[in-house]
Amino acid sequence: MTIEYEAVIGLETHIQLNTLTKIFCPCKADSWNDPPNTNICPVCTGLPGVLPVLNKAAVEKAMLLAAAMNAEIQPISFFDRKNYFYPDLPKGYQISQYNLPIARGGYLAFPMPDGSERKVTIQKLHLEEDAGKTKNDFGRRLIDFNRCGVPLVEMVTGPDLRSADEAAQYIIRLRQLLRWIGVSEADMEKGHLRCDANVSIRPKGSNVLNPKTEIKNVNSIVAVREAIQTEIQRQIREVEAGHRIEAWTLEWDEESGILRKMRSKETEADYRYFREPDLLSLQIDESWKTAVLSTLPELPLQRRARFAQQYGLPIYDADILTSERSLSEYYEATLQAYQGDPKRVSNWIINDLLRILNDLGIIAADLRVTPAYLAQIIRMVDENVINLSTGKALLDKVQNSGKDPATIVAEEGLAKLSDTDALEAMIQQLINENPQQVENYRKGKTGLLGWFVGQVMKQTQGKADAQLTRSILEKYLNP
Amino acid sequence: MDLCDYAAYQLAWMIRRKQVSAVEVLESTLNRIAAVDGVPGRLDGGQDTEPDKIHAFITLTAERARQQAQRIDQAIQAGEEVGPLAGVPFTVKDIFCVEGTPSTAASKILSNFVAPYTATPVARAEQAGGIMLGKVNLDEFTFGSSNESSAYRPSPRNPWNTARVPGGSSGGSAAAVAAGEGCLSIGTDTAGSIRQPAAFCGVVGLKPTYGRVSRYGLIAFGSSLDCPGPLARNVSDAALLLQVMSGADPHDSTAANFPVPDYVTDLEKPIRGLRIGLSPDYFRITYVEGESGELAQQPVPEDYQQAIYRVAGRLAEMGADIIEDVPMPHTKYSIPAYFVISRVEAASNLHRYDGVKYGYRTKQPVHDLREMYRKTRGEGFGLQPKLRILMGMYVSAAQYSEQYYMRALRVRTLIRRDFEAIFDPQGKYRLHALLTPTTPTTAFPIAQVYGDSVLMQFADQLTVAANHAGVPAISFPCGFDPEGLPYGAQLIGADFSEDLLLRIARNYEIVTESDQWRKRIPPILQNL
Incomplete structure (x- = not known):
């Protein structure tokens, strides 16, 4: 008899907050286009005698993320030192949060493409500073401290995901959420959103937790799906061959599509956590919390459901229109100006406007075809002033010139010949x-x-x- | 009496009135240093061949000081506004970063480190017109109470008797101030490191409330205990330096926003009606019996006790109420709790010295990163940092943290409550200050205690509780023992009560102004 297995997956994510400055010093946080060791100061390079000063903007972004993840923001939390030696960790400890972090609990409920819904719990959500980057260069070790002190939120899910597809879907929805609420650029290629996956398997229906492996650096949606799928299959093969799964740490080689063993995890490292004495406790009172959370927009999945319900859109349309926040706002603004069939506006956006966005690599908020212009164009088509193909051509003309569509129609004599x-x-x-x-x-x-x-x-x-x-x-x- | 022997407040006044120039004051001070200091501390110091010198300095920055003094004189000549320390020479414990100067922490591992920025307390003293003379010696990374653990040798000697230690860890600071090598010094106090050497060298030393003075630029030991503070030859000078150093700092979020009062103006206000306590728990020391491991107690020497009671008597003459038998029941656990907490923080704070970015790196060939770390830290750190790293690592390890570190933190809370109880304005004692001996003994002979790190720690027994609690405390001289070594009296007060402590100490100076012992000067200065 063959056993049917299910995977048990938890994801550990590091989210780079898009603050202007670093978490404990005034250095510029984003160094993507800058040469190594140019955005550094005595504080983030850990010179003797320096002290961290907490960046409020990082706290506020973490608060928004916590609220969006349905986690409970704590009125008082603490920073702790996580002690370990590494050349790109200049203080020899990372300032992080440990047993009393900024938020507790939380979950993300998200739809799967087949229409079912998954709910993933959040076990850990805390603020911390990033370390630098180490590069091996023919026997030399080069260190770039630019990234030291960049604010991160570490977020760890419960072992709630059951397949590689679910894991990938979670990351897709998380990325969408991060951009939506404006706390992170969430560009996986640039390391704004980093992911490690914990994977184990068990017979379907069982609720034991078997030894897991940790896959490091699965830093694209494709990698999340493929690395986890590969590991699930490897574990099934091992178990079927009568072997035990050992608690390895693996590394995903995206190019060759194979998992490499980095090390066996025999003992947990002891980081000798203790309270960071250089920082006061982080106190978030009701008025600060209220002020920050008042800027939290309707979240993407809520808006998706509302679009379907309020405007009678197919879920397919609602999903696309809420894929990015400014697009969803564009849709509603256009509908408001148009005062007509919601589906008709959706068709225009999905069939024609998305092409412009993709071609130009911009978001809806950047369009010169404003919602009012789009509404005007659709209305001119509706009223037989122009024909459909003229209407579609007008989109590009407005986008290129920024001119009012009616002006273009008049100037170029585009009105329909109905004489x-x-x-x-x-x-x-x-x-x-x-x-x-x-x-x-x-x-x-x-x-x-x-x-x-x-x-x-x-x-x-x-x-x-x-x-x-x-x-x-x-x-x-x-x- | 030379210019360098004048009080800071007198010099500042004279310089501002052009009775004397900042350069003249500086040259007088540099002459004194040349006369009494001998060779500065060096890494390869070898045998001390000048047993009658002070050896307070590691780095003398005479040229930098001359430029500063000239600028002050020019400003005064031009009629510009100058700060309250204009032209006053001061030294800085070499645990503070000062831009462009070697900032060594008296350790080989930082021997080649030149700081690219200046610590806030030093920057503020310089902005107030103070003339920085250079960096003075200390125990390595401030780990000690005798200054003998410095990697920079010879280590400083006590001006009252050069066969005695100056105390520590701010030993260079206290010795320099006592010998006229600068009127003032900026020190640090983690368990008594300002007050104990101040007492040993017969000067005034003040540990402010935790957070009163910014720690930015202070190379950290026990971050939750470290306090920068002034050492001076008299109370008014200490008040003057504290005034310019104190206050909030955007670089230190643990620096208090609490307003800084005027420490100077009300110094001589009477102390009539102030309630000053004496606690039996501060007239004995508690130690662990070597054989049995039991806690044992020993009284502070009778003559030292009497010296403190005499202080109480003089304060009573000035109208203070002396309250006896004030219980401070958790004082006896101060040292064990301090052993644990300070070492956990120290071990972590010393992590960054790994030879990667700055400081000493092993010259030996290495095969991998671990070996580089091991050799660098093995060669760069002296015995004291190594002991503290070992113990700090041990008591914060996951399996021992609850048993040691977390427990020590709870003891610390109890110590804090002892102080809250006696200073509570609605409480039974309603004290304004607690009067105690600063140290269990006067300055001990060089090489007598060093090497026994447990015994050495008991030099801090009467001072460390104030660091646990975060409250301010001042040590001031109150006479001499039969061997001619200074006694130190300590006043401990409630949070941010530095103004009261300074006032009481200044009143004691006034009432003892014409005492015979006030006329004494250190023997090393007698034949100049």
Whole structure:
């Protein structure tokens, strides 16, 4: 009899907060475009005698994240020292939070593509400082301290995920949330969102927790899915062969798609945590909390559900429209200006506007096609002022020029040609000039109607009212 | 009496009135240093061949000081506003970073470290017009009570008797001030490191309330206990230096925002009606019996006790109420709790000295990173840091932390409550200050105690409780023992009561002004 297995997965994430300055000193936090060791000072390089001073902005971003993760923000929390030696850890300890962190509890409920919902609990959510970067360079070890002191939130889930797909979906939804509430750029390539995965397996239906392995540095959505899938399969093979799973630490090699063993984890490291005496306790009173949380927007999954419910949109549309916060706001602003069918606005955005966003690599908030302009364009199409293809072409023209769509229509004479007399004259001439086609049509090749329509469009530069053209053509071709 | 023997407040006044120039004061002080200090402490110091010199300095920055003094004189000539310390020479314990100067912590591991920034208390003293003379010796990383653990040798000697230790860890500071090598010194106090050497050298030393003076730029020992503070030859000078050093600092979030009162103006206000306590728990020391491991007690020597009772008598003459038999029941646990807490913090604070970024790195070939760490730290640290790292690592290890570290923190809370009870304005005792001996003995002979780190620690027994509790305390001279060594009296007060402590101590100076013992000067200065 074959046993069916299920995976038990927990994810440990490090989220780089997008503050202007570092968590304990006034150095610039983002060094992505800067040469090594340029955003450093005595404090973040751990010179003798320096002291940390807590950056309030980092605390506020952590508060927003905690609230968005349904965690309970603590009125008093503490910083602790996590002691260990490493060349890129200049003080020899990391200032972190340990037993009394800024928030407790929390969960994220998110939909799976098949429509089911998963709920993942949060076991740990705390603030800490980042370490530097070490690079091996042909036997030399180079250290870049730019990243030292960049604010991080470490967030660890419970062992609640059951498949590689669920793990990937969690990271996708987390990334969406982080950007949505504006606490992190969450760019995995740049290390703004880093992930380690703890993986074990068990027979389906069991609730034991077996020895787990830890996969380090799964730093893309694809890597999360593939590394975990690979590890689940490896563990199943091992167990079926009668072997025990050992608590290894593994490293995912994204290029070759293989897991490498980094070390066996025989004993837990002792970091000799104790309270950081250089910082006061972190006190968050009700008024500060209220002020900060008042800036927390409606969250993406809530907005997604509301769009579906309030506007009668298919969940597919609601999902896309809420994939990014400014897009969802764009949608609602357009709908507000348009005052018409919500689905029609959704179609315009999903079918046409997203292409512009992708082509230009911008977000909806950056569009020169404002919601009011888009509403204007849709309305002109609705009212037969312009035809659909003109409307779509207008999107690019407005985006390129920033001009009012109505102005462009007037300036370029894009309004539909719906003057029946003019069209009749044009069609009459067309028929006279193409006797062969007329004859073929009348013999039964009715598909040629399209060719005639095309000729009219060509002559009118697409401005002819297609429906009107068609009916006049039919009248003349079928006397 | 030379210019360098004048009080800081007198010199500042004379310089401002152009009766004397800052350069003249500085040159007088540099002459004194040349006459009494001998060779400065050096890493390869070897045998001390000048047993009658003070050896307070590690780094004398005479040229830097001359430039500062000239600037002060120019400013005064130009009629510009100058600060309250204008032209007053002072020294800095070499545990503070001062931009462009070697900042060694008296350790080989920082022997080549030149600080790129200046510690807040030093910067403030310089902004007030003070002339920094240089960096003075201390126990390595402040770990000691005799100054003998410095890696920079010869270590300082006591000006009252150069065969005696100056105390520690601010030994260089106290010895320099006592010998006229600068009117003032900025020291640090983690368990008594300002007050004990002040007592041994017959000068005034004040440990402020924790957070009263910023720690930014102070190379950390026990971060929750460390307090920068002034050493001076008289109470008024200590008040003057404390005044300029105190206050909130954007670089130190543990520096208090509590307003800084005027420490100077009300110094001579009477002390009539102030309640000053005496506690039997401060007239004995408690120690662990070597054989049995039991706690044993020993009285402070009778003559030292009498010296403190005489202080109480003189304060009573001035109208203070003396309250006897004040219980301080947890005082006896101060040292064991301190052993644990300070070493956990010290071990962590010493992590950063790994040879990677700055400071000493082993010259031996190494095969890997671990070996580089091991050799660098093995060669760079002296015995005291090593002992403290070992113990600090042990008592904060996951399996022992509850038993030692967490327990010590609870003891610390009890010690704090002892003070809260006696200073409570609604409580039974309602004290303004507790009067105690500063030390269990007067200055002990060089090499007598060093090497026994348990015994050495008991030099701090009467001072360390104030560090646990975070409360301020001052030590001031109150006479001499039969061997001619100074006694130190200590006043401990409630949080932020430095102004009261200074006032009481200044009143004691006034009432004893014409006492015979006040006329004594250190023997080393007698034949100059």
